[in-house]
Amino acid sequence: MNLTLKIWRQKDSKTKGQMVDYKVTDISEHMSFLEMMDVLNEQLVNSGDEPVAFDHDCREGICGMCSMYINGEAHGPDRGITTCQLHMRMFNDGDTITIEPFRAKAFPVIKDLVVDRMSFERIQQAGGYISVNTSGNTQDANALPISKHAADEAMDAAACIGCGACVATCKNSSAMLFVGAKVAQYALLPQGQVEAADRVKNMVAQMDLEGFGNCTNTGACEVECPKGISLENIARMNREFLKASIKG
Amino acid sequence: MSVLDSKVPKGPIKDKWTDYKNHIDLVNPANKRNIDIIVVGTGLAGGSAAATLAELGYNVKAFAYQDSPRRAHSIAAQGGINAAKNYQGDGDSTYRLFYDTVKGGDYRSREANVYRLAEVSANIIDQCVAQGVPFARDYGGLLDNRSFGGVLVSRTFYAKGQTGQQLLLGAYSAMNRQIARGKIEMFNRHEMLDVVLVDGKARGIITRNLITGEIERHSAHAVVIGTGGYGNVYFLSTNAMGSNATAAWKIHKKGAFFANPCYTQIHPTCIPRSGDYQSKLTLMSESLRNDGRIWVPAKIEDAKAIQEGKLKPTQIAEADRDYYLERRYPAFGNLVPRDVASRAAKERCDAGYGVNATGEAVYLDFAAAFQRYGSEQAKLKGIKNPSKEEVIKLGQAIIEEKYGNLFQMYEKIIAENPYETPMMIYPATHYTMGGVWVDYNLMTTVPGLYCIGEANFSDHGANRLGASALMQGLADGYFVLPYTIGDYLSNDIRTGKIPTDTPEFDAVEKEVQDKIDFFLNNNGTKSVDHFHKRLGKVMWDKVGMSRNAPQLKEAMAEIKAIREEFWKEVKVPGSGSEMNLELEKAGRVADFLELGELFAKDALVREESCGGHFREESTELDGEQKGEAKRNDKDFAFVSAWEYKGEPADAVLHKEELEFNDIELKQRSYK
Numbered sequence A: 001m002n003l004t005l006k007i008w009r010q011k012d013s014k015t016k017g018q019m020v021d022y023k024v025t026d027i028s029e030h031m032s033f034l035e036m037m038d039v040l041n042e043q044l045v046n047s048g049d050e051p052v053a054f055d056h057d058c059r060e061g062i063c064g065m066c067s068m069y070i071n072g073e074a075h076g077p078d079r080g081i082t083t084c085q086l087h088m089r090m091f092n093d094g095d096t097i098t099i100e101p102f103r104a105k106a107f108p109v110i111k112d113l114v115v116d117r118m119s120f121e122r123i124q125q126a127g128g129y130i131s132v133n134t135s136g137n138t139q140d141a142n143a144l145p146i147s148k149h150a151a152d153e154a155m156d157a158a159a160c161i162g163c164g165a166c167v168a169t170c171k172n173s174s175a176m177l178f179v180g181a182k183v184a185q186y187a188l189l190p191q192g193q194v195e196a197a198d199r200v201k202n203m204v205a206q207m208d209l210e211g212f213g214n215c216t217n218t219g220a221c222e223v224e225c226p227k228g229i230s231l232e233n234i235a236r237m238n239r240e241f242l243k244a245s246i247k248g
Numbered sequence B: 001m002s003v004l005d006s007k008v009p010k011g012p013i014k015d016k017w018t019d020y021k022n023h024i025d026l027v028n029p030a031n032k033r034n035i036d037i038i039v040v041g042t043g044l045a046g047g048s049a050a051a052t053l054a055e056l057g058y059n060v061k062a063f064a065y066q067d068s069p070r071r072a073h074s075i076a077a078q079g080g081i082n083a084a085k086n087y088q089g090d091g092d093s094t095y096r097l098f099y100d101t102v103k104g105g106d107y108r109s110r111e112a113n114v115y116r117l118a119e120v121s122a123n124i125i126d127q128c129v130a131q132g133v134p135f136a137r138d139y140g141g142l143l144d145n146r147s148f149g150g151v152l153v154s155r156t157f158y159a160k161g162q163t164g165q166q167l168l169l170g171a172y173s174a175m176n177r178q179i180a181r182g183k184i185e186m187f188n189r190h191e192m193l194d195v196v197l198v199d200g201k202a203r204g205i206i207t208r209n210l211i212t213g214e215i216e217r218h219s220a221h222a223v224v225i226g227t228g229g230y231g232n233v234y235f236l237s238t239n240a241m242g243s244n245a246t247a248a249w250k251i252h253k254k255g256a257f258f259a260n261p262c263y264t265q266i267h268p269t270c271i272p273r274s275g276d277y278q279s280k281l282t283l284m285s286e287s288l289r290n291d292g293r294i295w296v297p298a299k300i301e302d303a304k305a306i307q308e309g310k311l312k313p314t315q316i317a318e319a320d321r322d323y324y325l326e327r328r329y330p331a332f333g334n335l336v337p338r339d340v341a342s343r344a345a346k347e348r349c350d351a352g353y354g355v356n357a358t359g360e361a362v363y364l365d366f367a368a369a370f371q372r373y374g375s376e377q378a379k380l381k382g383i384k385n386p387s388k389e390e391v392i393k394l395g396q397a398i399i400e401e402k403y404g405n406l407f408q409m410y411e412k413i414i415a416e417n418p419y420e421t422p423m424m425i426y427p428a429t430h431y432t433m434g435g436v437w438v439d440y441n442l443m444t445t446v447p448g449l450y451c452i453g454e455a456n457f458s459d460h461g462a463n464r465l466g467a468s469a470l471m472q473g474l475a476d477g478y479f480v481l482p483y484t485i486g487d488y489l490s491n492d493i494r495t496g497k498i499p500t501d502t503p504e505f506d507a508v509e510k511e512v513q514d515k516i517d518f519f520l521n522n523n524g525t526k527s528v529d530h531f532h533k534r535l536g537k538v539m540w541d542k543v544g545m546s547r548n549a550p551q552l553k554e555a556m557a558e559i560k561a562i563r564e565e566f567w568k569e570v571k572v573p574g575s576g577s578e579m580n581l582e583l584e585k586a587g588r589v590a591d592f593l594e595l596g597e598l599f600a601k602d603a604l605v606r607e608e609s610c611g612g613h614f615r616e617e618s619t620e621l622d623g624e625q626k627g628e629a630k631r632n633d634k635d636f637a638f639v640s641a642w643e644y645k646g647e648p649a650d651a652v653l654h655k656e657e658l659e660f661n662d663i664e665l666k667q668r669s670y671k
């Protein structure tokens, strides 16, 4: 198929960006979206132009590196996948595709479609861990049984890949789904209990500091999340937060 | 006499590590504060090392090319991690894990290292559970296990199909705690481009800030490399797009020997290639072989019809299917080690029995598992006389619970529902057992320069068993390096900060800068990918699953020619003082173009078949094992460690002879 691409080009964080049109031809429906971008970039390099910068690495939907806002949707039109898992069979010959970076105050653009997600890192550093040193004499892994149900639920929350689609999708640029997933994972496990109150308070405080917006329960994040992280995690975080606030 | 000293401690194998720990020099906590360590790479190996070293009190500077440690390629590991816990009571033990790993590696690994790995494996699981890693559990609340290829016990721990992700997030959380305390300084989006030696010791690195393009100097008392494997030398592999050999290759050029480059693992269960535009290959976890049966049509006319799209696999009667692994290897069946499974698939496809348009695919079929699990569930749920459909449905639900994300991934890529039609799979490059040579302390041939994780050569011999790389990465980082590096650093407590305004740093920085300037000013006519793809094709065709001397010689000559053309014709747009992805790729491909030639040379010198390295000249000629790989212990029971001498073809071979005192050398048989 032949396509027109409207792509956001921006030299660096200080320069203003703009949409630029490109054409690609002979795109196979079996290509992934990023392979289509490779074709464009090869074309640009061969004609002496600068290729479009975009983040990607694993290309199998797990590293969370790829981003892109495609035709007004984070990770594009398909559901339950990242941009790197999107295939061209989702598009038709002659389509015009608009490709922009994830937009949020807390995710400044670095170049073209690449954004800076260091705010996510700082939130994790504020409390996204259990304080246990590596010693080689930790208690036996089976000493403390954990119900299958709790373990499965914790796993579902822990499946977050930190991509930021939830933020990019939310009209308030809220990071509640991302933070809620981490808080919930630990809240569901006995190992997470000791630091539960401090963890939720510190992570939420850092989230606010980074300039993410408030959650107004639109649920858009859950719809766009490639890993199916459920809104239930936000509810659980709110309960944890309330509990922590009451304790003081 | 070789210059290689493996520094394996004396004494019985089961006491070596304990005795070693009891006798090494320690650095007291107050002095650790005065010691800096650079850790390059924050995957499972580097991430766990950085966190643990910081917990101990050292000042750690950690580097990754991605925007977060959480994105290292360890994240993509699906299947699981081994540990000798014997929770299933099926006869597992430290010795058995050690034995399986040495045997699986086709007797080409160092016994003492592997024993230590098996010994600390149980600690890893304890540590990860304490960190909040949500491993799968059974209904009694205890940890669940699955079994992987090449072994007869269930010792693999897993977190759905995302074990690597969960383990990495565990190490990442431990790092975050230390970053918050200021004990780790994290440099994301930074690429190490060379190492700096002072008086023969590793004392720093030169990096490029991938956002601003700035070339930076970083110093430390020791440097640890944990930058992963070099599978992308094949262009197509299951590695991430950015996975590279640059750090490993650069330290090789500065004196670290490179061991066994030809030992590569071609994984049997990957999604087949669909076209020339393909940028990477996707693994379907090996755990699928627990429940899937591999087959091709038994009749060549059926295979042809399938290739032409005239026949569907579900239309082929049971009797007309060739479950070739079960046929050839009745004892292990679909669970033979990876190298054996891969070659068997290639053999069938080369003979014309492949099942997609390219003829390079075989089926992985779950129909029998749906049936088996379904009947079991029907019984458990007390459903009397369930219909066939009901049984299948119940069975599918169990498979979905076990492998749902893999089935979804497959469907997204191939656009076929694997619950209805068997999956198609084909082997792809996956893991590199070879890597930087290290001694028992995980130190390279350069003092103060360590190498951990997939980047080193240490524990897997000529073939790695499933679920053992995660184990090795975390063993190195959490439990081995933190001891061994202390022994070395105990001599550095009075050294003081290492300055970076020295001639040594000046010289290496200039080398790095000159190369960048060269790329940007070369004005060639061809893109970096153009050369990478050509290299990959030579590697796959001539240094792939099956190798012979004439082709290996051709490969060496062809790679050299591509390399020479690369330096004349490569084109890199943009500037050096900004984010420039083509420039990053150019540096990495330049290194692959050298490594590839050494790889072929190593394969040429090793005139035996062992593990992932199959030489057509070395097969069993008769008997039950006819046609199977033939190892030659008399002439080749050594590690090939290559010393850099300029051109890759001029590299000098040093042999570390392998001694087997605790395991009897046997031809591997999975019959």
Ligand SMILES: Cc1cc2nc3c(=O)[nH]c(=O)nc-3n(C[C@H](O)[C@H](O)[C@H](O)COP(=O)(O)OP(=O)(O)OC[C@H]3O[C@@H](n4cnc5c(N)ncnc54)[C@H](O)[C@@H]3O)c2cc1C
Binding pocket: B040, B041, B042, B043, B044, B045, B046, B047, B063, B064, B065, B066, B069, B072, B073, B074, B075, B076, B077, B078, B079, B080, B081, B082, B163, B164, B190, B191, B192, B193, B226, B227, B228, B229, B238, B239, B240, B243, B244, B246, B247, B283, B430, B431, B452, B453, B454, B455, B466, B467, B468, B469, B470, B471, B473
């Ligand atoms: C798809 C897939 C599935 C797998 N499944 C399993 C499994 O189920 N079980 C198992 O045991 N093993 C599995 N493996 C193998 C295992 O995942 C890897 O061997 C292991 O995770 C490697 O870890 P590592 O820490 O050595 O390297 P990596 O995780 O690759 O980390 C490399 C690090 O180095 C950094 N880096 C690289 N180059 C530079 C540079 N020049 N400068 C700065 N930083 C750099 C990267 O940013 C990254 O942080 C799988 C591998 C793949 C590809």
Ligand code: SF4
Binding pocket: A159, A160, A161, A162, A163, A164, A165, A166, A167, A177, A178, A181, A224, A225, A226, A227, A228, A229
């Ligand atoms: S919650 Fe979902 S959308 Fe948000 S960062 Fe995690 S995986 Fe991405």
Ligand code: FES
Binding pocket: A055, A056, A057, A058, A059, A060, A061, A062, A063, A064, A065, A066, A082, A083, A084, A085
């Ligand atoms: S590139 Fe890793 S999730 Fe898309």
